[in-house]
Amino acid sequence: MTDFAFLMPIIFIFQGMHGAKTLLGDCDTGWHVRTGEWIMSHGQVPHQDLFSFTRVGQPWFAWEWLWDVIFGWMHLHWGMATVVVGSALVISMTAALLFRLAQHKSGNPLVAMAITFLAVASSSIHFLARPHLFTLLFTVIFYTILEKARERGSARLLWLLPLLTVLWTNLHGGWFIGIVLIGIYGAGEMVSGLFDGEPKAWLAGIHRMLPYAGIAFLCLAGSVWLPVISFHALRW
Secondary structure (H helix, E strand, O other): OHHHHHHHHHHHHHHHOOHHHHHHOOOHHHHHHHHHHHHHHHOOOOOEOOOOOOOOOOEOOOOOHHHHHHHHHHHHHHOHHHHHHHHHHHHHHHHHHHHHHHHHHHOOHHHHHHHHHHHHHHHHHHOOOOOOHHHHHHHHHHHHHHHHHHHHOOOHHHHHHHHHHHHHHHHOHHHHHHHHHHHHHHHHHHHHHHOOOOOOHHHHHHHHHHHHHHHHHHHHHHHHHHHHHHHHHOOO
């Protein structure tokens, strides 16, 4: 059933939508790919607008430079079809991971498949070969790690999140969703202590919340400083 969940977005694209060309329905794909090719050609990220007729030469930031480089490299070697296939694989991986998470939480594969179907259907409007697909993927990954950390009562898995945040930040600007998820889990631990009813349970709740606060701070720091360093120091 995980395999079917993986194939579900492909079925949507080719049966309910307009096929592979659906993923090229946004003009942003073109300038992202060209930006990546420019970075590879010049050995640095662009700091001036390369594409606008009205603002040519004005300050400009390649926020999602890592996506640009990866898919620009794919385009140079195998053409736009590879950009489409790569984007479809990201969507399919997101659906498969979501199904596994929903199955784990519900204990019922049919319920998990129904949830995955609803998620794929509602997000299909965003099936485009653009960097935002990685935000969908990383959101599911963060949710999975947070759930496992909570169930095991161990903060060890949380240390993966700052590293993933650095990667996410360079792929798409939706990285802040990860920090929001961490904050929600931390707040949940604190609130559970407040309403536990046991003496000093609120102290235990605050103690459980602290690792989430620390990890959220590290994720925020990583999203601000390390991408800035890599953005300005990128050399080939």
